Amino acid sequence: MAFRWGRGLAKVYPMFFVWLKRYMPRGIYGRAALILLLPVVILQLVMTVIFAQRNYEGVTNQMTDTVLREVELVMQVVDDAPSAAAVPATVQDRLAALDMGVTPVSASEVPTRNRMSWYDYSGRVMVARFDEYLPSFLSLDLTRPTGVHLYVQSRFGPLDLQFERRRISAQNPHQLFVYTFSFGFVMTLISFVYLRNQLRPIKRLARAAEAFGRGRHVPYTPTGAVEVRAAGAAFVDMRARIERQIEQRTLMLSGVSHDLRTPLTRMRLGLSMIDEDDAEPLLQDVDDMQGMLDAFLDFAKGTAEGEAEPLDPHVLMQTAVEDAQRAGRNVTLLPPEGDGTGTVRLRRMAILRAVDNLISNGVRYGARAEVSVLLTDKTLRIRVEDDGPGIPEDRRIEAVRPFSRLDPARNQNSGSGGVGLGLAIATDIARAHGGVLRLGSSDTLGGLRADIVIAR
Template sequence: MFFMWLKRYMPRGIYGRAALILLLPVVILQLVVTVIFAQRNYEGVTTQMTTTVLREVALVLDVVADAPSPDDIAPMVTERLAPLMMRATPVPLDEVPRQNSLSWYDYSGRVMIKLFRTRLSGFLSLDLSDPDLVYLFADTDRGPIKISFDRRRISAANPHQLFVYTFTFGFLMTLISFVYLRNQLRPIKRLARAAEAFGRGRHIPYTPAGAVEVRAAGSAFVDMRARIERHIEQRTLMLSGVSHDLRTPLTRMRLSLSMMDDEDTGPLLQDVDDMQRMLDEFLDFSKGTAEGEFEKLDPHVLLETAVAEAQRAGRNVTLLPAEGTGSGTVRLRKVAILRAVDNLISNAVRYGSKAEVSVMLTDKTMRIRVEDDGPGIPEARRHEAVRPFSRLDSARSQNQGGGGVGLGLAIATDIARAHGGVLRLGVSERLGGLRADIVIAR
């Protein structure tokens, strides 16, 4: 449970995690060294120096006890204990501080107070507010007295130097390590950008670099990308060649049938048209998502163009008002997106009586939605519906609108994935039929 809670606050990026891995041991080491130094060295030195001062204070108290009157305390201490460089003066009881006075960061002062309280009889309080002098208040037979002496006699000189050196050199070493670490992480980020671009259908130059393991991963990615591109190219050439070669005999058959006056040629012409339409779908599928380059387009204008073309083709389709609070352009392949939307509209009007198209744009995503009033697709078979050459006879009749070869949703899925997005199928709440959403991150 603790690790699950801690995971939410961990950095997401590789730079942040690498910096955490680098800084956390350094910070912990500095804290451990600081604590050990404060406890062993700082506290030990302060204890030794305070013990020495306690012996000198005992001598001062002996002189105070021998003084005939309170007015003789200061001259006698100065005369008899001049080498100690301490001053002792009587003070009224109401001028004695009730509490010890020291700064919040004065660690040695806390050690001194503890030692004076436990080892000095008659100790009242200690005033450490002056950085140069220590004022000790003690109770004697002559009344309260104030003893002052140099703070350097009871505290180590320049105690902060170790802390300054520790944090300064720790910061410098962390900075140097981060520079080297950044050079090691740069090839990984370049590999991630190349892989992300390839997943979105873009090819950016990439050369393996960095450590041996990173070079190996980069070389494997380059080989994999080359194999996939060759496979796509071979598939495109094969389907394009077959489809193109079949167009010529189909054209001759259509011309021959159109020149015949026999009434039985109508069904044959319909079969030829169906074959021509299937070939067009094969060509669209073979072209994939490689047509055109990415460019910044306004999704609202693009959808208006797609719907206008569908309406000119005689399809019952309506463009709904724009949704979302986003604005601006999105990097898209214009021809590919138009083809995907056209396929979704064709499926919608083929299996239903009308279709509605809408676009929602936010700061992070773009969603193109096509809905129809047809029979829809069962949830259990939606994954199968987006596969190439898949035809769901029980859900959406092939006999409506001339049928197809099961490539409409597959083409839309490939185009969405090539843009780094996804095609989602659901149930239309407005029309009751199929709802197809193309969601692309901006």
């Protein structure tokens, strides 16, 4: 039985943490505030409960016991009074030092229930004490401005005993609570300001890393605690190495492409001097090599062209489609989707190159292509669909790798097939904008669906 109970408890714990995780703050400020405030709040609640039970309640019980003895003495004097009318005078003559008024009342004047404020904790303690140790207790009224009105039963009928509230409960009991919460709030505020200053360098590092992931270089200097400075310095070194690597790759491929253009130009010039029928296949080979070099150069440039600027994606895609149509490609721009408006920070030439590569692939392996733009408050999606054979799902990861050619999956008879850099360039450009290139199957045309998704 214990083993089964242990297994059940082991299953409940993960479910509890999964449920709790849904309500946890997502940001570092919220989690830090929770870590800071939760112990303070719990400590204050524990101290309040302990004070209320051990001190405040205990003091109230002691003062109530004193009043109980005085009430018993008053009741003895009342029993000695000759009549109900003589009760006030008798009590005043014999117990004037108690400073307690006694008034005979009718049964209809006695409250049917105890009267007190909802926050009157000591009043509840008094009611419980009187009800337990005073047999003649009827009810208690703590709402009168004249003081406490205690209703008891005597041999002459109900009596109303009046005395000051300070005789039965501590004065200003709320002061400790006010002091506790006030100082707790002040200390929490001071701690939060200090914590904010400690978290600010982490936020700056996160913004610099996010900007670098989107292809932007944001000035950043490591600051803050030793550990944050170490992480910041490591990020600066990593960013510098990546930038040097990208620069070296660009220079290398650009240099290779430039050096190969000269012999290709000489070959083209030499082939132009021989018979046209014999030279046509060789000229086609030269054109193919020229196209490969252009693709290599585009891949080398990557996302280095220009800085990101606010652009209207609908106008930008209109330009991309018009350029493709002038180049003789069968492509159509569909009506805008989504309810988003405004601009998105994009690299104009890089996005145009990525979309042009996707359109080129679509019309190369199919008959036509369609371009659509979905803009929302949080996302930009540029979709290019074609009516070709598409790419199998198990080969889509391979398709976006540089120099990857999936001719068996695509239609080899519709073009030369390229050099395998079109999707790779589009992927790099999408990543440089903090987005992603997603490949799927077109529901409308039946071919490949390529989505460039970028967060706004």
